[in-house]
Amino acid sequence: MQSFDLGKEGLRALNSALHALKGQTNMTAWEVVNPKGAHAIAAGVDAPVDITVRGSTGYYCAGMNKQATIRIKGSAGPGVAENMMSGTVIIDGDASQYAGATGCGGLLVIKGNASSRCGISMKGIDIVVHGNIGHMSAFMAQSGNLVVLGNAGEALGDSLYEARLFVRGSVKSLGADCIEKEMRPEHYAILEDLLRRGEAEGKAKPEEFRRYGSARKLYNFNIDNASAY
Amino acid sequence: MSDFPHTPPRFSATFTPAVNAEIRRAAASGIYDIRGGGTKRHLPHFDDLLFLGASISRYPLEGYREKCATDVWLGTRHAKKPIHLDIPITIAGMSFGSLSGPAKEALGRGATIAGTSTTTGDGGMTEEERGHSKKLVYQYLPSRYGMNPDDLRRADAIEVVVGQGAKPGGGGMLLGQKISDRVAQMRNLPKGIDQRSACRHPDWTGPDDLEIKIHEIREITDWEKPIYVKIGGARPYYDTALAVKAGADVVVLDGMQGGTAATQDVFIEHVGMPILACIPLAVKALQDLGMHRKVQLIVSGGIRSGADVAKALALGADAASIGTAALVALGDNDPKWEEEYQKLGATADAYDDWHEGKDPAGITTQDPELYKRFDPILGGRRLANYLKVMTLEAQTIARACGKNHLHNLEPEDLCSLTIEAAAMAGVPIAGTNWIPGRTGF
Numbered sequence: 185m186q187s188f189d190l191g192k193e194g195l196r197a198l199n200s201a202l203h204a205l206k207g208q209t210n211m212t213a214w215e216v217v218n219p220k221g222a223h224a225i226a227a228g229v230d231a232p233v234d235i236t237v238r239g240s241t242g243y244y245c246a247g248m249n250k251q252a253t254i255r256i257k258g259s260a261g262p263g264v265a266e267n268m269m270s271g272t273v274i275i276d277g278d279a280s281q282y283a284g285a286t287g288c289g290g291l292l293v294i295k296g297n298a299s300s301r302c303g304i305s306m307k308g309i310d311i312v313v314h315g316n317i318g319h320m321s322a323f324m325a326q327s328g329n330l331v332v333l334g335n336a337g338e339a340l341g342d343s344l345y346e347a348r349l350f351v352r353g354s355v356k357s358l359g360a361d362c363i364e365k366e367m368r369p370e371h372y373a374i375l376e377d378l379l380r381r382g383e384a385e386g387k388a389k390p391e392e393f394r395r396y397g398s399a400r401k402l403y404n405f406n407i408d409n410a411s412a413y
Numbered sequence: 414m415s416d417f418p419h420t421p422p423r424f425s426a427t428f429t430p431a432v433n434a435e436i437r438r439a440a441a442s443g444i445y446d447i448r449g450g451g452t453k454r455h456l457p458h459f460d461d462l463l464f465l466g467a468s469i470s471r472y473p474l475e476g477y478r479e480k481c482a483t484d485v486w487l488g489t490r491h492a493k494k495p496i497h498l499d500i501p502i503t504i505a506g507m508s509f510g511s512l513s514g515p516a517k518e519a520l521g522r523g524a525t526i527a528g529t530s531t532t533t534g535d536g537g538m539t540e541e542e543r544g545h546s547k548k549l550v551y552q553y554l555p556s557r558y559g560m561n562p563d564d565l566r567r568a569d570a571i572e573v574v575v576g577q578g579a580k581p582g583g584g585g586m587l588l589g590q591k592i593s594d595r596v597a598q599m600r601n602l603p604k605g606i607d608q609r610s611a612c613r614h615p616d617w618t619g620p621d622d623l624e625i626k627i628h629e630i631r632e633i634t635d636w637e638k639p640i641y642v643k644i645g646g647a648r649p650y651y652d653t654a655l656a657v658k659a660g661a662d663v664v665v666l667d668g669m670q671g672g673t674a675a676t677q678d679v680f681i682e683h684v685g686m687p688i689l690a691c692i693p694l695a696v697k698a699l700q701d702l703g704m705h706r707k708v709q710l711i712v713s714g715g716i717r718s719g720a721d722v723a724k725a726l727a728l729g730a731d732a733a734s735i736g737t738a739a740l741v742a743l744g745d746n747d748p749k750w751e752e753e754y755q756k757l758g759a760t761a762d763a764y765d766d767w768h769e770g771k772d773p774a775g776i777t778t779q780d781p782e783l784y785k786r787f788d789p790i791l792g793g794r795r796l797a798n799y800l801k802v803m804t805l806e807a808q809t810i811a812r813a814c815g816k817n818h819l820h821n822l823e824p825e826d827l828c829s830l831t832i833e834a835a836a837m838a839g840v841p842i843a844g845t846n847w848i849p850g851r852t853g854f
Contacts (some may be wrong), residue, residue, distance in 0.1 A: 227629050267560055305611065308601060
């Protein structure tokens with residue numbers, strides 16, 4: 185286990201060391217102590233390593249992550265795991281705005297609540313939120329799965345494309361072009377897998393969720409839809 | 414019937430035939446006019462400025478004998494690897510999607526021959542572009558189409574796009590006709606749908622967040638890459654100052670003459686400021702912060718010739734950038750396709766329906782039958798020729814003003830032909846020392 189004291193050694197030294205792991209490493213377990221809400225912790229990692237951050241993080245922790253498994257033993261600031269490509273990010277606490285924004289792959293697990301715009305513009309990432317999510321979540325979401333064990337705020341899935349949204353609790357309101365859709369066998373299978381990998385297996389069952397997705401009515405411009413814009 | 418002469422028909426200056434035609438078109442179609450390119454209205458521009466040239470009080474340099482350097486460093490503020498260009502003219506961001514793959518290749522080829530950089534766009538980085546561009550700037554846009562850390566690291570610089578001159582405050586637009594299989598795959602969208610890019614970034618809001626975002630990009634790229642911030646010409650004094658405060662190495666400022674792949678005509682024609690009015694405000698912001706020449710300024714929007722470049726630099730820019738002019742150099746709007754332009758209801762030099770993907774020149778299209786007409790090697794050569802001509806033109810003017818580097822041109826080398834241009838550019842009207850708004854009149 186490599187232990188890194190962020191308070192003493194600084195962010196640049198941490199990220200530099202983590203980036204140097206690309207393509208060659210037997211140092212697969214890392215621990216970051218004294219994060220103290222610093223921004224961009226473990227941003228841009230591209231190696232199959234396990235990183236545990238002992239405390240809360242600032243903006244963009246695990247930004248653009250590839251391959252790494254990053255555990256945050258606290259809460260995460262805005263944009264956690266933004267544009268993640270692959271790997272796993274697990275947050276024990278809550279996540280601020282834009283969690284998983286534009287993520288292209290991998291799995292983001294938030295064991296607390298997520299704030300507004302969770303999964304905004306997601307492009308293939310899977311996100312599992314054990315608690316609730318805030319307003320405008322999955323805005324313009326393109327693909328991937330967003331699983332919410334709690335409730336969703338206003339304007340869920342506004343202007344979304346092909347992402348799948350699964351919510352167990354209530355949805356305050358749906359955004360433009362977002363509708364409830366039928367749960368089919370493949371959706372139960374997706375949920376079963378994501379609940380297991382999202383460390384929520386005992387907390388919820390696939391049949392408790394409802395699915396939301398795009399009505400696809402805004403995909404091509406039609407003047408009679410102008411009031412929706 | 415009176416014997417008096419009949420009042421001849423008189424067209425309204427308000428309801429012109431063109432205005433009426435647009436009203437009829439809107440009434441019939443129910444959709445606003447969408448088109449490519451920049452504003453077509455008449456604006457105060459570089460044509461309204463003249464160089465004074467050397468005389469007794471200033472000595473000129475000998476043409477073809479005495480050196481007039483043209484190189485420029487970009488990104489010297491924070492980047493470990495700033496960019497050094499041979500000429501202060503760059504190729505502006507234009508997306509793969511709006512342009513064909515061969516057109517992007519040609520931009521890379523031409524820029525590389527001429528010793529300058531080209532820029533990706535709202536569609537990610539293509540192999541043909543990276544492979545043929547010695548210096549490639551990777552745009553970081555609200556849509557984040559195709560964004561990934563590997564491309565971020567193989568770019569030579571990163572341009573965080575906040576806005577563009579054709580539509581400050583607006584997002585991108587690529588209509589379904591141009592969403593081919595390849596474009597759809599790169600953007601992670603269904604084929605054939607209208608694609609509207611967001612106008613705001615998904616994971617930051619405001620200048621304080623921008624600073625943190627730039628910091629993250631620097632961390633991901635190990636502080637190697639110059640980071641540009643591109644703004645549309647709306648409030649250039651404050652936007653430039655905020656970009657500098659957020660940590661930009663370079664500010665890219667695009668006036669309303671700057672082109673777009675597709676946007677509402679009403680947006681192109683009625684939002685933003687001409688580049689002539691933008692440059693002095695941005696330079697003032699840099700000077701007030703003590704950052705002029707430390708944070709470099711690239712300006713764009715209606716740059717057509719070496720004279721335009723020289724005037725932009727004299728007003729304080731470090732480099733100028735071209736988009737529309739580069740496409741024309743490649744062969745866009747060439748009269749040799751006139752017959753086909755006519756079939757599309759247009760004419761050469763006025764064709765702007767780039768969003769339809771039917772470009773006879775094979776540049777603004779994703780139709781293989783059309784883009785195979787375009788030869789990227791020849792196109793690259795034409796662009797390189799044009800860039801070299803522009804550079805020679807700018808050198809010619811600089812030598813005449815006694816300058817041994819293009820960056821030594823200064824506002825004192827200029828005079829203005831009109832009150833408007835004088836007020837915007839901050840240079841006196843020819844034959845006077847009057848700068849409207851500044852000298853007490």
